[in-house]
Amino acid sequence: MSNRNTDTLFQLIKSLGKSEKRNFKLYINRNGASEELKIVQLFDALDKMDEYDETILFKKNDSIKKQQLSNLKAHLYKEILSSLRLINDENNIDIQLHEQMDHARILYNKGLYLQSLKALDKLKEQARAFNQLTYLQQALFFEKSIEGLHITRSLKNRAEELSKEADEVNTTLSNVSTLSNLALQLYGWYIKNGFARNEEEEQAVRSFLNNNLPPNAHQLTGFYERLYLYQSYCWKAFIRQDFLMYYRYTQKWVDIFDEEPQMVSLESGHYIKGMHNLMGAYFNLGNYQKLNDTLIQFEKFCNSKTVQQNQNNLIQCFIYYTISLLNKHFISGKFSEGLLLIKDIEDKLKEYELYIDRHRILVIYYKIACMYFGAGDFETTVDYLNKIINWKVDLRSDLQCYARLLHLIAHYELGNYQLLEYLAKSVYRFMAKLHNLSVVEEEMFKFLRKALSLPPNKLKPEFEKLLQKLKQFENKPFETRAFMYLDVISWLESKISGVPVQEVTQQKYLHRK
Structure with a gap:
C-alpha cells in the first residue's frame, strides 16, 4: 500500500x-x-x-x-x-439545507424579512424531518436575530417559543456531542487493543462508559442520541466479549433506521456499519441462518441506488459484505469453497487500495489466512500472515498476536521444526511484551515447545491432554478471545482424529443444525 x-x-x-x-x-x-x-x-x-x-x-x-x-x-x-x-445537489440533504439558508440570507439582505422567515420555516421543517440539528440551530439563531432587530408582527409569544425551541436544540446537540465522543473513544480503544484481556481492562471500559453518559441517557428519544448511545453500549459489550448484549445493541442500532427509513440514505455509513456489526454478532453467536438471512438483506442494499451512486458507500459495502461472506464459510466449515472467493476479493482490494483503511485490510488478510489454514493450505496461510506480521502498523495488537500464533502453528503443520524453536521464542516475547498472554495461549506455547522434542507416535496423547485442558476455558471470561481468533479446539480434534480441520468444522456445523 x-x-x-x-x-x-x-x-x-x-x-x-x-x-x-x-x-x-x-x-x-x-x-x-x-x-x-x-x-x-x-x-x-x-x-x-x-x-x-x-x-x-x-x-x-x-x-x-x-x-x-x-x-x-x-x-x-x-x-x-x-x-x-x-x-x-439533488441527493444531498446537507447541500439542500445549506442552499435554503443562503436563500434566507439573500432575502433578508434585500429587506424581505417575512419572506426570509418563511424560507427559514421551510428549512427548519426539513431539518427536523432529517434530524439535522446543526442546521436547525443555525436557522433558529438567524430567526432570533430577525425577530430581535425588526418588527415582523409575528405570532404572539414568539420570543418565548423561539427561546424554548433553541434551548431544546442546544440540549440535544450537547447530548449528541457527548455520546458521539463516547462511542468514538470506545471504538478507538477496541481498534488499538482489541478485546479486554483481564478484569482491570474490563472494569476500566465499564467505568469509562458509566462515568461519561449524560443524565437520563436512556430516556433520550432523538435519532442521533439513540444512535450514539447504542453504539457506545455495542462497543462496550464487544470489548467485554458479551456477545449476547452486543447482538441486542447492534439490533437496536439497525432498528432505529427501520423506524426512520429516510435516515438510511442520509446516514448510510452508520447504517452500513450497523448491519456489519449485526452480522458480526450472528457470527460470534454461531447463528448461521440469521447471518445468511441478514447477508442476503445487506446484499440487496449493496445493489441499491444509495450505494451504487456513492463511492464511499460502495467501498464500505464491499469490505463488510466480504467479511460476513467469509464468516459464513467459517461457521459452515466450507473452507475450500471459501477459497474460490479470494481472487475477486484481492482484485477489489487492489481497485480500492487508495481508500481502504489499514485496519480493515489487516482483518481481511487474517480471515483469508484462516480460510487457507482451514482448507489445509499451510504455505499460503503463511504468505498471508506474513503480510500482517511484516506490515508495521500500530493497530489491533490482538490481531498482530494471533497472526503470529497461527503463523507458528502453520509452520508446525509444514514440518519446519528447525524454524519453530526460534519462532516460538519470538512470538512468546512479542505477546508477553504486550501483556497479551492468556492461560490458553500459555498452554499452547508449553505444548508446542514440548512437541518439538517428541517422536510422532507420542504426539497423540499430548494433543489429547492439551484438548482436555483447553476445553475447560472455552466459556470463561478473558479466555474466549483465543477461540474466536483461532479455532484451536477443532485443530486439536483434527490432529487427534486424523480428520482434516475442514471436516471437523463441517461436522460440528451439521450437528448444530
Whole structure:
C-alpha cells in the first residue's frame, strides 16, 4: 500500500466515475480561458497515470511548468469539487439545507424579512424531518436575530417559543456531542487493543462508559442520541466479549433506521456499519441462518441506488459484505469453497487500495489466512500472515498476536521444526511484551515447545491432554478471545482424529443444525 499517502489531487481524480469526469469537462470548458485549458491538460495527464509521478508528468507535458504546478493543482482541485457539487445537489440533504439558508440570507439582505422567515420555516421543517440539528440551530439563531432587530408582527409569544425551541436544540446537540465522543473513544480503544484481556481492562471500559453518559441517557428519544448511545453500549459489550448484549445493541442500532427509513440514505455509513456489526454478532453467536438471512438483506442494499451512486458507500459495502461472506464459510466449515472467493476479493482490494483503511485490510488478510489454514493450505496461510506480521502498523495488537500464533502453528503443520524453536521464542516475547498472554495461549506455547522434542507416535496423547485442558476455558471470561481468533479446539480434534480441520468444522456445523 505504498501510495496510501499519495497526492490528494491525484487521489480525487482517481475517485471520479466516467459521468463525473464528463461533467467536469463540460463544466470547465464553459468559457475556454487559457488557464482553464491548462488545468484540463493537467487533469488528463493525471487521469492517465497509474501512480503519481511528477517526473513523468513534466516529461510528457511540456506546457506544464514546475513553477506553475502548485497553483494549477490547487485551482484544478477547487474546480473538480465545484463540478461535483453541481451534480450532487439533488441527493444531498446537507447541500439542500445549506442552499435554503443562503436563500434566507439573500432575502433578508434585500429587506424581505417575512419572506426570509418563511424560507427559514421551510428549512427548519426539513431539518427536523432529517434530524439535522446543526442546521436547525443555525436557522433558529438567524430567526432570533430577525425577530430581535425588526418588527415582523409575528405570532404572539414568539420570543418565548423561539427561546424554548433553541434551548431544546442546544440540549440535544450537547447530548449528541457527548455520546458521539463516547462511542468514538470506545471504538478507538477496541481498534488499538482489541478485546479486554483481564478484569482491570474490563472494569476500566465499564467505568469509562458509566462515568461519561449524560443524565437520563436512556430516556433520550432523538435519532442521533439513540444512535450514539447504542453504539457506545455495542462497543462496550464487544470489548467485554458479551456477545449476547452486543447482538441486542447492534439490533437496536439497525432498528432505529427501520423506524426512520429516510435516515438510511442520509446516514448510510452508520447504517452500513450497523448491519456489519449485526452480522458480526450472528457470527460470534454461531447463528448461521440469521447471518445468511441478514447477508442476503445487506446484499440487496449493496445493489441499491444509495450505494451504487456513492463511492464511499460502495467501498464500505464491499469490505463488510466480504467479511460476513467469509464468516459464513467459517461457521459452515466450507473452507475450500471459501477459497474460490479470494481472487475477486484481492482484485477489489487492489481497485480500492487508495481508500481502504489499514485496519480493515489487516482483518481481511487474517480471515483469508484462516480460510487457507482451514482448507489445509499451510504455505499460503503463511504468505498471508506474513503480510500482517511484516506490515508495521500500530493497530489491533490482538490481531498482530494471533497472526503470529497461527503463523507458528502453520509452520508446525509444514514440518519446519528447525524454524519453530526460534519462532516460538519470538512470538512468546512479542505477546508477553504486550501483556497479551492468556492461560490458553500459555498452554499452547508449553505444548508446542514440548512437541518439538517428541517422536510422532507420542504426539497423540499430548494433543489429547492439551484438548482436555483447553476445553475447560472455552466459556470463561478473558479466555474466549483465543477461540474466536483461532479455532484451536477443532485443530486439536483434527490432529487427534486424523480428520482434516475442514471436516471437523463441517461436522460440528451439521450437528448444530
